[in-house]
Structures are given as structure tokens and as C-alpha cells.
Amino acid sequence: MMTMALWPRRRKRRGFLKWGILFILLLIVIPWGISLLFEDELEIKIKGDTARVRVLNHQTNKLMYLGLEEYLVGVVAAEMPASFPEEALKAQAVAARTYAVKRLQIPDPRIKNLNQDADLSTNPAINQAWISSEEMKNRWGVWGYRAYKKKIIQAVQETAGQVLVYQGQLIDPVYHSSCGGGRTENSEDVWKFQIPYLRSVACVDHQDRYRETVNTIDLARLDKALGTSLQSIPVSKLQTGKNYIQVMEKTGTGRVKTMRFGNTVISGTELRSKLGLASTWFDWQVKGESILFVTRGNGHGVGMCQYGAAAMAEQGKDYRQILTHYYTGVGFAKISY
Incomplete structure (x- = not known):
């Protein structure tokens, strides 16, 4: 039987133990939290990322010299919600890479008119959107920044070098936010030309903020x-x-x-x-x-529907299945740096 004299000692030891555990946890958690708050960059290391692109930042009007895969991280972050499933982000990475490499092959005169040395632009009106790490932090917050950027880097890394081709040629992989949950559009109904891989296809029914x-x-x-x-x-x-x-x-x-x-x-x-x-x-x-x-929907409606891609990923489809659904008759190739 416990005596009255021993009871206060036990309580005191338990109190010391609780404070000791709390102190150890603080030693672990506080430095980790500080590192999140003050770490400036998540380093992007993608094997073979030796191709350099010259990107005109339309906000600063300055040229940025980036690795192609590094550039794509900023594009995927800008063009698709980072909360989307991994396979949808991978599909976006492949489409964005194909778009960029196509522009390296065939320069866009609208970009050259702005700066003869530029390959690409961050202006979404004439090129793919792109955001910096600082803009990612502003968009997602400090805590979301690490998780989402890591997720996007992984999507880019796991598809590194992959592009879309039709009959051996790079395609123009246009995409849009939401088709509205019906069908995507034929290219000739939006622009002048009938493009064989930009055919109207049924889209997976999906709910999104552009439904109406x-x-x-x-x-x-x-x-x-x-x-x-x-x-x-x-x-x-x-x-x-x-x-x-x-x-x-x-x-x-x-x-x-x-x-x-x-x-x-x-x-x-x-x-x-x-x-x-x-x-x-x-x-x-x-x-x-x-x-x-x-x-209903948001965008021109041609090519990959991003919300549809997310819905397909949620149904278990991988990025290759998503891309071959939205771009008729395409195949995959790998670029060499």
C-alpha cells in the first residue's frame, strides 16, 4: 500500500517527466518550424537538367536563365492547382514541357518582338504562365509552399524529358481550365485550322468552380x-x-x-x-x-481539360492515359539534353 509520504514524491517525478518530454519536443519542433519560415528555396535538382531556356519575365521585363525542368516547376505551379492529384500534375508537366520545347524549335514572333534573345515569356496572354518561388509562397502560404512545391517538383522529375508527338513531330498541346463537364472542342471551331490531335472528346464529369x-x-x-x-x-x-x-x-x-x-x-x-x-x-x-x-467552363475548350484531368486521376488513370485521352492519336518521346 502506498504511504502518504511517498505520494507527493511520485507526483513530483511525474511532473518532471512531463516537462522533460515537452522540453525535448520543443527542441525538435521549434528548429524545424524556424527552418520552414526562413528557408528561402526548395532546391530543384532534376537529373539531366542541362538545357537552358531564356525566359522573359513580363513583370520585370528582364531575362531569366533557367534550366528547362526548373522552368517547368514554375509553369505547373502557375497553370494547375497544386492540390490536384499527382497524375494530373504529371500530365500538366508533360504538356507544358512539350509546349516549351515546341517554342524552342519554332520561335514565337510575339516573344521575339518583345526581346530578340528570349525563348519564352511568363505572360499567359502569349505563352504559358509562370510564377517564382516567392509568388508560390504568397499563393500557398509558408506551410503549403513546402508541401506543394515538393509535389510539383516530383511531378516534373518523374516525367523528366517526356514530350508528346504526333506522327513523329512535337504537338502544340493546348490546354484549358475547364470544359464545363461536357466535351472538349475541335480546334477548327475555335481557331482556323483543323488539327488531327485536337479533336473533341468526351470529358469526365467533374465539379469545379467554373461550372457556372x-x-x-x-x-x-x-x-x-x-x-x-x-x-x-x-x-x-x-x-x-x-x-x-x-x-x-x-x-x-x-x-x-x-x-x-x-x-x-x-x-x-x-x-x-x-x-x-x-x-x-x-x-x-x-x-x-x-x-x-x-x-459553363473556363477557357477555349480545346485540348486537355485540367479539371477533367484531375477527375480522371481520381478515378485511377495515370498521366499517360490522361494525355492520350485528350490528345487524339499522340505518342510519347523523350528529348535528350
Whole structure:
């Protein structure tokens, strides 16, 4: 039986033990936390990354000299949510690498007009988007930065050197954020040319933040953007008469191909660009002195759907299966540095 004299001693020893364990944990955790807060870079070491690319940073207007695979880490981080499954990130890495190498083979005159020495640009309007490590930290926070950047480096590293080819030639692997959960688009319904590997394919049904987007555009802004004069027409006529606003033609996937506003006929692609719509898959309605556009998806709809790629990865498909689904008839090749 425990005596009253021994009980306080036991309690004291247990107290010392608890404080000792806590002290040891603090010795381990605090330095680790400090290293996360103050470590400037996660070093990117990818075997064979000897190819150098000259990238024009459109924000600073300065050239950056990067390893190709190092550059791709910043592209994947900018172009696809880092929370997506690993196989989707790998698919993005291969598509981004193919796009970059294609631009090295055939220089983009828009980039050369900005800087003759540049191979690529970080401007997403003319090239692939790219973000720096500092921008990654701002986007993901200090704790997310380490986990997400490591995940992206792994996706790039595990597909190192892999590119997509069609009949032995590098493809233009265009991609977009979300097709809206239906089908991707044929290239000729968005641009001028019919490209054999950019065919409309069924997309895996997926939920995403671009499932439905609502834009209300007043007639004054629309007239200015399109060069029309809809403000001069009574709203009652705009609401009831097809003579003023009408969808003239749709693509096979249901997206708007051409639309008429008064005497002006405009392509769906140009309309999307001028009005800042998420996609050309939309319904519209006159609401007072504005037009309400309800769009599905985000982007041009051609090539790989990124949200669809994530859904395929969640179903157990690997990056090769994802890429061969969205790019018809393509194969894989490996570039030598």
C-alpha cells in the first residue's frame, strides 16, 4: 500500500517527466518550424537538367536563365492547382514541357518582338504562365509552399524529358481550365485550322468552380467593346426581337460559334475575348439595360481539360492515359539534353 509520504514524491517525478518530454519536443519542433519560415528555396535538382531556356519575365521585363525542368516547376505551379492529384500534375508537366520545347524549335514572333534573345515569356496572354518561388509562397502560404512545391517538383522529375508527338513531330498541346463537364472542342471551331490531335472528346464529369459563371454586362460597355449601338434600341425590342441579338451558329458541342448584335456578326471566340467571358458555352438574356451571360467552363475548350484531368486521376488513370485521352492519336518521346 502506498504511504502518504511517498505520494507527493511520485507526483513530483511525474511532473518532471512531463516537462522533460515537452522540453525535448520543443527542441525538435521549434528548429524545424524556424527552418520552414526562413528557408528561402526548395532546391530543384532534376537529373539531366542541362538545357537552358531564356525566359522573359513580363513583370520585370528582364531575362531569366533557367534550366528547362526548373522552368517547368514554375509553369505547373502557375497553370494547375497544386492540390490536384499527382497524375494530373504529371500530365500538366508533360504538356507544358512539350509546349516549351515546341517554342524552342519554332520561335514565337510575339516573344521575339518583345526581346530578340528570349525563348519564352511568363505572360499567359502569349505563352504559358509562370510564377517564382516567392509568388508560390504568397499563393500557398509558408506551410503549403513546402508541401506543394515538393509535389510539383516530383511531378516534373518523374516525367523528366517526356514530350508528346504526333506522327513523329512535337504537338502544340493546348490546354484549358475547364470544359464545363461536357466535351472538349475541335480546334477548327475555335481557331482556323483543323488539327488531327485536337479533336473533341468526351470529358469526365467533374465539379469545379467554373461550372457556372454569371456576367452582367451593361449595354454601354457592350457597345464600346463591340462597336455596336444597342443603347439606341428600346429595351422592349431587344427582349422580344431576334432581329437585334441572335446566336447564328453553334459548334457541335453547343458552344457559340457566331452571334449577331444588331448589324454586327462576331465569332464566339472574339466575343469571349472582348467581353471577358469565361467561355463560349453560354446562355444569354436581356435584363433591363444589361445582358446577362451565364457561362459553363473556363477557357477555349480545346485540348486537355485540367479539371477533367484531375477527375480522371481520381478515378485511377495515370498521366499517360490522361494525355492520350485528350490528345487524339499522340505518342510519347523523350528529348535528350
